[in-house]
Amino acid sequence: xxxxxxxxxxxxxxxxxxxxxxxxxxxxxxxxxxxxxxxxxxxxxxxxxxxxxxxxxxxxxxxxxxxxxxxxxxxxxxxxxxxxxxxxxxxxxxxxxxxxxxxxxxxxxxxxxxxxxxxxxxxxxxxxxxxxxxxxxxxxxxxxxxxxxxxxxxxxxxxxxxxxxxxxxxxxxxxxxxxxxxxxxxxxxxxxxxxxxxxxxxxxxxxxxxxxxxxxxxxxxxxxxxxxxxxxxxxxxxxxxxxxxxxxxxxxxxxxxxxxxxxxxxxxxxxxxxxxxxxxxxxxxxxxxxxxxxxxxxxxxxxxxxxxxxxxxx
Numbered sequence: 236x237x238x239x240x241x242x243x244x245x246x247x248x249x250x251x252x253x254x255x256x257x258x259x260x261x262x263x264x265x266x267x268x269x270x271x272x273x274x275x276x277x278x279x280x281x282x283x284x285x286x287x288x289x290x291x292x293x294x295x296x297x298x299x300x301x302x303x304x305x306x307x308x309x310x311x312x313x314x315x316x317x318x319x320x321x322x323x324x325x326x327x328x329x330x331x332x333x334x335x336x337x338x339x340x341x342x343x344x345x346x347x348x349x350x351x352x353x354x355x356x357x358x359x360x361x362x363x364x365x366x367x368x369x370x371x372x373x374x375x376x377x378x379x380x381x382x383x384x385x386x387x388x389x390x391x392x393x394x395x396x397x398x399x400x401x402x403x404x405x406x407x408x409x410x411x412x413x414x415x416x417x418x419x420x421x422x423x424x425x426x427x428x429x430x431x432x433x434x435x436x437x438x439x440x441x442x443x444x445x446x447x448x449x450x451x452x453x454x455x456x457x458x459x460x461x462x463x464x465x466x467x468x469x470x471x472x473x474x475x476x477x478x479x480x481x482x483x484x485x486x487x488x489x490x491x492x493x494x495x496x497x498x499x500x501x502x503x504x505x506x507x508x509x510x511x512x513x514x515x516x517x518x519x520x521x522x523x524x525x526x527x528x529x530x531x532x533x534x535x536x537x538x539x540x541x542x543x544x545x546x547x548x549x
Contacts, residue, residue, distance in 0.1 A: 290526040336361025337372035377442035435488040
């Protein structure tokens with residue numbers, strides 16, 4: 236009886252060991268298949284750290300990509316985003332990952348390094364643009380940087396799935412034409428309001444101010460400190476107050492996703508001085524909108540504000 240029991244136990248152990256080994260092989264095959272799914276399903280799995288890059292790569296890839304954008308919450312400061320296990324899994328299983336860089340999404344870079352997924356293509360926008368880690372990270376507010384990044388996305392998609400190159404080329408041509416609408420509005424603002432003095436609560440507007448020819452005169456130290464989540468120096472706060480009280484600017488750009496008591500005070504002071512306040516956001520709003528539609532709406536608001544303030548002589 237005891238011998239029979241030993242045989243039964245031994246048989247059960249063998250079955251369990253074989254089952255465990257099979258499970259391990261199966262789980263491993265899931266990860267392997269996910270990293271090479273283009274050949275089997277024809278769809279490239281893409282993860283974008285932020286939805287502004289996600290919107291663009293989604294339009295480029297069309298039906299040949301499946302895009303997950305991680306940072307999308309319109310009510311949260313993207314600078315303060317903290318990753319989670321779901322993000323880690325998504326990045327580990329992606330064939331193509333797009334990060335902003337410049338300290339904006341360090342969490343994503345850490346997840347990429349930890350997963351070390353074979354054959355994964357990573358586009359770091361900061362590195363693409365030859366910018367330093369300490370550079371102003373709001374690259375998507377520069378139409379020139381957007382054009383460069385879209386071109387790099389196109390090249391990466393073609394390298395991942397060369398058989399779909401003709402399709403990606405069609406998508407790329409259509410996207411460039413669509414981006415032309417918001418680029419044209421930038422040119423209009425530059426033509427009509429180039430040199431007009433404006434202010435901004437943070438550095439998010441620097442690239443767009445340069446593109447539109449607007450003279451951004453708010454203290455750089457103030458804008459950079461707010462962007463980095465730090466307290467601006469007392470001197471820069473005084474300079475900003477004086478700028479608004481003297482009504483030397485036609486408009487205040489206000490980042491509604493990085494609100495602090497200090498920026499709220501600046502906004503209130505601008506309104507007291509009858510200076511038009513235009514809110515902009517870090518991420519695409521609403522999250523389902525196309526990148527270029529979101530940008531065009533913000534540019535339209537800026538254009539209208541400048542038109543009205545100039546007409547009123549403020």
